[in-house]
Amino acid sequence: MKIALISEHASPLAIAGGVDSGGQNIYVANVARQLVRIGHDVDVFTRCDRSLLPLISRFENIRVINVPAGPPVQLPKEQLLPHMDAFASFMIDFMQQEAHSYDIVHANFFMSGLVGLRIKDALGVPLVTTFHALGRVRRLHQGESDGFPDARFDIEDELVKRSDSVIAECPQDENDLLHLYDADPARIDLVPCGFDRAEFQPLDKRQARERLGWPQDRFIVLQLGRMVPRKGIDNVVRALGVCRAEHDESVELYVVGGNSDEANEIATPEIGRLRDTARECGVEAHVHFAGRHGRSDLKHFYNAADVFVTTPWYEPFGITPLEAMACGTPVIGADVGGIRYSVAHGETGLLVPPKHPAALAQAIVTLKRDAALARRMGEAGLARANAMFTWSSVAQALAQVYARVSGAESQDAARVAMGGGSR
Known part of the structure; x- marks a missing residue:
């Protein structure tokens, strides 16, 4: 045709x-x-x-x-x-x-x-x-x-x-x-x-972190996608504050995306808003903006993370959870739209209400404290992505x-x- x-x-x-x-x-x-x-x-x-x-x-x-x-x-x-x-x-x-x-x-x-x-x-x-x-x-x-x-x-x-x-x-x-x-x-x-199998697959986490210059000894959450309010990145930032204040857990957040390769507020005003939120929550030192990256780099980010988080207000489908699953990384997603379909709650990851930093923090802490559960979810996500998506x-x-x-x-x-x- x-x-x-x-x-x-x-x-x-x-x-x-x-x-x-x-x-x-x-x-x-x-x-x-x-x-x-x-x-x-x-x-x-x-x-x-x-x-x-x-x-x-x-x-x-x-x-x-x-x-x-x-x-x-x-x-x-x-x-x-x-x-x-x-x-x-x-x-x-x-x-x-x-x-x-x-x-x-x-x-x-x-x-x-x-x-x-x-x-x-x-x-x-x-x-x-x-x-x-x-x-x-x-x-x-x-x-x-x-x-x-x-x-x-x-x-x-x-x-x-x-x-x-x-x-x-x-x-x-x-x-x-x-x-x-x-x-x-x-x-x-x-x-x-x-997702494309040739583009996304599991890699060695230690090597991925070394390539990106990420610390080897920290629990790292990844947020990747468009920098607009409805993607709920502020919800993830606030969840880090809850992890720290209510669970006594320190977590690093890396945010990939923006209108340029530089994480500056002129090119991407949303970064300025998120930095203000991080300061308000007392986690400014733990929120890192990596700017925009080409498709060939993204597999290293997914593989370097302990968990991928995406909590938009609504999402018609959402491709990033699939890409994370294809790299064997567990996903915490908002219980909305396509994420509810791609992420099998309790099997390949966890679903939480959007705009609910306390629920998201609890999910992050659960996976941080249970490495075996996180590993099983990552493996199940890889199998589900390859079978269905x-x-x-x-x-x-x-x-x-x-x-x-x-x-x-x-x-x-x-x-x-x-x-x-x-x-």
Whole structure:
């Protein structure tokens, strides 16, 4: 199949860890990579956000089309909706000029979905949509700090009704689609996120710490991801204070992420807020900001940590827990969304309520004081990640959805019935 992946604000070429660079960038890059590996032809369409970008970039036999839509500068994703008409017009023209037509459009996020609907109407190409986050769920948790317009809700409603398939990334995502968007269950396909075995695997902890310059004799908690309030990093900082004040346990926290390689407050204002929180809790000396790092470095961070912690207010899926599990590191996660699905409570890690530093502190202390339990959870997490959450299995599942909604599946069956074999 010839597949168009749309990801208007999250380029597969971007470095994850910034305000608008995270799980969706990783998802699109890995889905594209794995689809190509199993024989499909993939183009990724993303908004051109730098003036010197070429129209077409390439990585691993994948074309990335940097769509001219709005000014060629980085803009917050909350400001991109007015530029989607230009994005859609460009894509329709581009697709019409291609020698071979596209079999499927897979839109990522609601604005990409709006573009996908325009393409569906103009060219008749089937549309698959992955929301990555639902507007009504976001508004429920973020309230007035949600910068997206209310128009998002109507767009999402239309996408739920008109997409040939809506990809739910976890059971909670599916439940939200059914109850908040009145989705047709027959149009929902449950396909999780994943990790790449070649990218993440267990390494020697001592060597990983030596490489990073981390102390060998301290209990270390890792927090890794986008530096935005809803990720709940302040909750982890406050939990360190509780560990110290109520449990008499000293714990080190390393935070990886930000808008630059430097852990400075100018590039990443959230770091300033978190430093203030650490001072308030009396743990400033135990909270370390490592800045943003490339994908090739992350396995060393996961392996160097005693436990990986992620306690967002809400999380449509959450790829970082999978990456930690793939490295054999136990996970403490918020009992929300996709984390509730990927982390098996009491088996591969522990689930705690979001915004509850006392509960998180108790979970951290439990694993610090019981090294055997932490080791068993790390081993169980590794097994669960490999059995359920690899990008190769995600791509296979998506390819089956594409084949079904595009009619390729029935065409293959007809060829077999006529003695022609499958393509």
